Amino acid sequence: MTFTxxxxxxxxxxxxxxxxxxxxxxxxxxxxxxxxxLADRQRGYGRGHRQQIEHDRVQVCGxxxxxxTLGSPLVLTIKNRDHAHWSEIMAPTTPAxxxxxxxxxxxxxxxxxxxxxxxxxxxxxxxxVLERSxxxxxxxxxxxxNVCEQLLAQVGIQLASAVTQVGxxxxxxxxxxxxxxxxxxxxxxxLRLVDPTKLAAIHQLIDQTRRAGDTLGGTVVVIAENVxxxxxxxxxxxxxxxxxxxxxxxxxxxxxGVEIGDGFAAAARPGSQVMDxxxxxxxxxxxxxxxxxxxxxxxxxxxxxxxxxxxxxxIPTLYHPLATVDLMxxxxxxxxxERSDTTAIVPAALVVENVVAIELVRALCAAFxxxxxxxxxxxxxxxxxxxxxxxxxxx
Ligand SMILES: Cc1cc2nc3c(=O)[nH]c(=O)nc-3n(C[C@H](O)[C@H](O)[C@H](O)COP(=O)(O)O)c2cc1C
Numbered sequence: 001m002t003f004t005x006x007x008x009x010x011x012x013x014x015x016x017x018x019x020x021x022x023x024x025x026x027x028x029x030x031x032x033x034x035x036x037x038l039a040d041r042q043r044g045y046g047r048g049h050r051q052q053i054e055h056d057r058v059q060v061c062g063x064x065x066x067x068x069t070l071g072s073p074l075v076l077t078i079k080n081r082d083h084a085h086w087s088e089i090m091a092p093t094t095p096a097x098x099x100x101x102x103x104x105x106x107x108x109x110x111x112x113x114x115x116x117x118x119x120x121x122x123x124x125x126x127x128x129v130l131e132r133s134x135x136x137x138x139x140x141x142x143x144x145x146n147v148c149e150q151l152l153a154q155v156g157i158q159l160a161s162a163v164t165q166v167g168x169x170x171x172x173x174x175x176x177x178x179x180x181x182x183x184x185x186x187x188x189x190x191l192r193l194v195d196p197t198k199l200a201a202i203h204q205l206i207d208q209t210r211r212a213g214d215t216l217g218g219t220v221v222v223i224a225e226n227v228x229x230x231x232x233x234x235x236x237x238x239x240x241x242x243x244x245x246x247x248x249x250x251x252x253x254x255x256x257g258v259e260i261g262d263g264f265a266a267a268a269r270p271g272s273q274v275m276d277x278x279x280x281x282x283x284x285x286x287x288x289x290x291x292x293x294x295x296x297x298x299x300x301x302x303x304x305x306x307x308x309x310x311x312x313x314x315i316p317t318l319y320h321p322l323a324t325v326d327l328m329x330x331x332x333x334x335x336x337x338e339r340s341d342t343t344a345i346v347p348a349a350l351v352v353e354n355v356v357a358i359e360l361v362r363a364l365c366a367a368f369x370x371x372x373x374x375x376x377x378x379x380x381x382x383x384x385x386x387x388x389x390x391x392x393x394x395x
Contacts, residue, residue, distance in 0.1 A: 001071075003365035005358065007140045010131035012086035016140040018076040020063075020147065022365055025071030026373035027151055034058045037146040037350065038078070041139060044346025045190045046206040046216070048339055053082045058143045071371060076143050080136070090131070105130065106328045109335040111316030118327070126327075130338060135253040138351045145354020148361040154373065155380040156226045157360065161353035163192040163345050164309065165219040167205055171198040175291075179225050179305075192220075192346050210342040213320030217254070217312045220349035222356050227295065228380060229286070229303035229387040231363045240299025241363050248355040249310050252348065257311035261294020276304065285388025303387065306360075310352050315341050 003022035009015055038056035062075030083090060088100040105126040108114035117129035149159060160182045162173050171193045173182060185194040191202055209216050232241025246258040266274045276288035288304050295306035317340035326333035364370070368379040 001365075001371060003362045003370070005144050007137055007144070009080075009137065009140065010090060011080070011134035011136035012082055012090045012131060013080060013092065014083050014090075015080055016078045016137065018140040018144045020074045020076070020144055022370065023063075023069050023071070023074055023147070023151065023361075024365075024370050024373045024376045025069055027069040027154065028067055029060075029064060029069065029074075029147055029150060031058060031060070031067075033150060034076075034143050034146045037142050037149075037354070038139060041142045041347045041350050043190060044192065044344070045203055046210070046341060046343035046346070048341045054139075055081065056139050074147065076140065076147070078139050078143060089127075101125065103127065105336050105338075107321075107324050107326050107333045107336040109316050109318075109338075110322050110324060111313070114336070115324075124327070126336070133253070135344065135347075135351075138253065138347070141252075141358070142351060142354045145351075145357045148357040149354070151361055152224075152357060152364075155228075155364070155377055157224060158226060159222065159224045159353050159357055160186070161192070161220055161222045161349040162186045162194050163218060163349050164221050166191065166202045166343060166345055167209070167216040167218065167314075169198060169202050169205060171195045171202070173221055173223075179223060182223065186349075190346070192349050206342055213318060215315035215318060215341070216343040216345070217314040218343065218345035218348075219309055219311050220345065220352050222249075222306075222308045222310070222349070222353045224295070224306040224356060224360060227301045227303070227306055227360060228384045229301055230383070231301040231360075231367060232296075232299045234298030234300060241301060241359075242296040242299055244363070245306070245308060245356060245359050248359045249308060249352055252310070252351050252355055254312045254315070254344070254348070255310045255352070256313045259294075259309040260296055261307050262292045263294070263309060266292060276302070280390070282390065306356070308352070308356060310348070312345055312348050315344060 001022040005020045008017045035057050042051045056078050059077045061077060063070055063072045064074060089103055091100060108126055113129050113133035114126045117133060118126045123129055158179055160179045162182060164172055173194050182194060186192040189196050189199055191199060233239035242260050249255055249258045274292045276290045276293055279287050291304045295302055295304045317338050319337060321335035321337055324333055324335040369375050
């Protein structure tokens with residue numbers, strides 16, 4: 001069964017829905033863990049009022065029995081508590097009336113999907129666009145991603161993420177830091193930083209920016225450890241797993257750049273400082289003495305940690321709005337202001353981590369028998385051994 005997933009739901013609609021097809025049967029899913037991830041997505045300095053309204057909790061209405069996956073599509077939902085305030089305006093079935101269409105959006109925000117989305121789908125009310133292009137949808141992607149992280153844990157794969165830059169201020173992750181240290185450090189502050197000495201300056205920057213009616217972006221890093229070597233393929237461009245991961249990360253709202261390993265910085269260095277020397281130990285197999293290439297060669301995982309950095313643009317909704325055109329009058333106007341974050345770099349780190357988890361599960365389910373968990377785990381374990389053996393054909 002091919003692994004695939006779909007999400008549905010509007011930001012102020014009744015609920016978000018996610019359907020995952022192709023998960024192995026026999027996986028015990030810890031819903032508390034999913035809910036912890038959802039709570040994590042809601043935290044972070046610089047968020048707006050919406051996060052105080054929502055207390056996201058996942059519900060399951062298909063594909064699970066007594067907490068264990070059946071192999072049938074897994075259906076996850078998250079209620080939008082804010083829908084209570086929007087039940088008339090966002091009513092899925094009540095026909096449009098003069099009273100439930102009062103909050104029409106006609107002044108598209110530069111940087112959001114409003115203008116082009118409205119033109120493309122023929123929506124005179126841009127609410128029909130922004131309700132779906134809103135990053136509220138990333139809540140259900142995090143729920144799906146957390147289920148995927150639970151499957152990855154079954155085969156020893158762990159992921160973590162950190163914020164490494166907010167606006168111009170940087171907080172890099174030291175290369176020698178373990179994943180456990182990274183997780184502990186980022187959980188201990190409201191900016192998901194590994195270096196708490198940078199907190200005060202970044203808080204101050206966010207406060208100043210909010211007061212100025214402006215917004216900030218930044219960068220995040222995601223690390224996936226213990227991924228078996230040989231996922232993805234060099235044989236055709238569309239089989240390269242690094243390319244698929246880059247597409248999934250770019251598919252997160254507001255992400256404008258993706259780097260694998262040293263990424264753009266590698267372009268400035270000689271090859272001797274970028275390629276990762278190979279070693280072999282009969283007991284532990286192949287290894288590398290560095291990881292500049294972020295766990296990929298030829299579109300295939302090398303077995304070294306996958307390291308992905310993503311750049312997020314500043315939030316497009318500005319409380320001091322930019323110039324736009326009112327589509328009712330076609331006259332110059334100030335852009336619509338929708339309740340918004342000053343920066344969403346903290347949740348973005350988690351969302352990027354979760355879409356990476358989803359793509360790793362997709363790659364594993366494509367490579368190994370994935371109808372049920374026991375055979376899946378055995379197959380991954382056997383593959384790890386095969387990839388670390390010495391010369392083929394030797395007795
Ligand atoms: C977690 C998260 C939260 C976001 N919050 C907001 C927000 O409050 N206001 C806003 O205008 N954009 C927000 N964005 C960004 C928009 O969703 C995004 O810019 C928009 O959908 C246009 O897509 P694009 O930036 O990928 O071109 C957020 C993005 C993420 C990942």
